[in-house]
Amino acid sequence: MTPAELSQAVQAAVLAAAQAGELTVDVPEHVTVERPKNRDHGDYATNVALQLAKPAGRPPRAVAEILAGRLRGITGVAKVDIAGPGFLNITLDAATQGELARTIVEAGEAYGRNEALKGLRINLEFVSANPTGPIHIGGVRWAAVGDSLARVLKATGAEVSTEYYLNDAGVQITKFAKSLKASANGQPVPEDGYVGEYIADIAKAVTEGVPGVLDLPEDEQLQVFRTEGLKLMVAEIQRSMAEFGVHFDTWFSERTLHDSGAVEKAIERLREQGHVFDREGAIWLRTTDFGDDKDRVLIKADGETTYFAADAAYYLSKRDRGAEVSVYMLGADHHGYVNRLKAIAACAGDDMDRNIEVMIGQFVKMLRDGKEVRLSKRAGNIITIDDVVDWIGVDAARYMLVRQSTDSTITIDIDVVTSQTAENPVFYVQYAHARMSAVQRNAVEKGITRSADFKPELLSSEWENDLLGQLGEFPRVLAKAGELREPHHVATYLEKLARSYHRFYDNCQILPKGDEEVTDLTHARLWLADATRTTLANGLGLLGVSAPERM
Incomplete structure (x- = not known):
């Protein structure tokens, strides 16, 4: 039961x-x-x-x-x-508790999945770093958390669309293009430009891909470096995301909002709702009506469109594309965006407490030899996603970045998470799965197959009872993680489950030794071990972490 x-x-x-x-x-x-x-x-x-x-x-x-x-x-x-x-x-009674093992094994990959959020349509936007450089450590955290959250939401019945918002319009893209142009021409990068080996790499790729670009007039050069450099940088981001196990349903271009007239249409829609007003030659949105600290400019007096206007158009685009709830996952330095984004939803006539959710993630620190690691040779002054993967691998990175609430700062000790000890959480959980896989292999070698004549009442020891209790909690933990948008609950659960399994393994002999007979208890414990292996694999899969059979 x-x-x-x-x-x-x-x-x-x-x-x-x-x-x-x-x-x-x-x-x-x-x-x-x-x-x-x-x-x-x-x-x-x-x-x-x-x-x-x-x-x-x-x-x-x-x-x-x-x-x-x-x-x-x-x-x-x-x-x-x-x-x-x-x-x-x-x-x-023991039989009723033990029967859960059969339920889990027969459900397989479906065990834990539920319909707590059935029918809810969610647009989940995460990472969305400016395409002017490699993904930094903060973006890596959102990549791990966002992708895991998408998996959890789907497992709890929600319809989820994942999205990366490319800020491919505006001042930062111009600075990026100027940095590439300067590097290609052997000139110093502008004082407010971008530095790092990746700038030289992309500049070289542009000059090789567009022969004669350096012979063009400066304004034409800049346009080439803007267009081609952006393509190469986006391709680099997509590569690193894919290698990290993250795939987006949509890569949404900010520029399309401007080119299609969506920004102007959004402003008119908000004006019809009664929240747009004109003052001092500029066009404003009265966001203070909904808790923002000041009203926001949509179009400046000189006619220039603001980033905020694009934000408004982007939110309306998500709603028009069917999102019932739009979830924004922003970095630690974006607290000021919470009220203004919620105000956009309210100004559009939506429920700011239901139709939009804004999550803020805290910083990540990396330690090696007890000292904080701060720099990346390739990116100049940040730790990139490729650095993190090189240092600790995809599995350890994803697990450790999801393991704690996004409200808290994470400190990852490279020495710990690359060790094969119980102090390493990801190793501890994966080892439990590998240990059970070894039991299954050993059973096959001994000619023992799990009997269909399962006697669940034999699983009556305190360690079996504890393990069965932990197994029964998985669907509820998964539902909670989805409802609260907190996938770290899955990681916390997996560590508890692994702990229960290791205690069971150490105190309950599963397979016979030497000439000992195969008994009904042997088969019952094989069912329990397989149920645990199934649940651990399902949980790790939700975090985008592998469940190895050998370690």
Whole structure:
């Protein structure tokens, strides 16, 4: 019995009590059942009696007594105790708990997936770094978190479209082009330009790809370096993202908003909503009506369109393309964007608390030999995605960057995450999967196949009970991660599951030794090991991390 099935059983008990006139209450849409910290309190606990006491007009313990009587009659429930003010502590019989192993193995890759967010259409935009240089460490964090979040959202029933917004218009692109042009001509890079070996590499590629470019007039040269350099930089970003296991459904060009007239149309739509006004020759959006600290300029007095106008057009584009919720994942230095982006949604007539979500990620530090690593030879003064992958590999990078809440700064110790010790979280989790895969191989070598005559009641030790309890939590953890937009809950869960498995492995002999007989317990534990392997593989897959069979 899974926690979800037990929750439904408790709901059914409430309904039966209400229909029998024992309780005058509405059946709750969802009943929470949780694993108690103290295992002497049973396998699961619920506070549903406390929630129903007030509407029922009865003391919580009286409500608990009614529900306990009905729950004790459910097949698979061994015991129901009432604790404290009215908590229900439920103990399942060993067979019912152990049956979960079969459920997981038979579900395979589908185990854990649910419909908590079924039908919700989400546009998930992440990384979106200016295409003027390699992806830096902050963007690498969003690449790992964003891609994992997309996988989690899809696994919980949402329709997800992933998007990279290319800021390919404006001042920074001009600075990028001037930097390339200067490098190609052997001139110093402008003081406010871009530096690093990658600038020289791209400049050389442009001159080789467009013969005679250096013979053109300066303004024509600049245009060539702008166009061709941008293509090469975007291709480089796409390469690094693909090698990191991240693929976007859409690469959206800011320039298309300007070239198609979408910016002007967006301003008119916002004007029709009553939030656009003219002042001192400029066109403004009254964002202060919705919590912004000041109103924002859309078009300056000289006729120049602002970045904010493009932001407004981009949000409306997402909505027009079917996004019910637009999720923006921004860097640590973008706190000021939260209110202004939400104000755009409100000015467009949307619900700023529902139709738009803005996530802010904190900084990442890399340590080696106890000292912070700050520089990249190729990029000049930043750590790039290629640096991170070279130092610790894709699996370790993705896992460590997702492992903590985006609200917190991450410190990654290169020496730790490249070690094969229990101190290395990604190794610890992957090793649990590899260990189970080794069990399966050893079983095959001994001629042992997992028997279909599974006796789940044999999985009754404290270590088996603990492991089964952890396995049952996976669907709920996944639903929580999707609803809160926090994939780090999956990583936290995997480490707990790996810990439970290692304890089980160390205390419960799975395969017979020497001439020992193959027993029903052997087969039962093989089912449990396979269920754990399946769950770990599913969880790692959601983080974009491999589940190795050998280490």
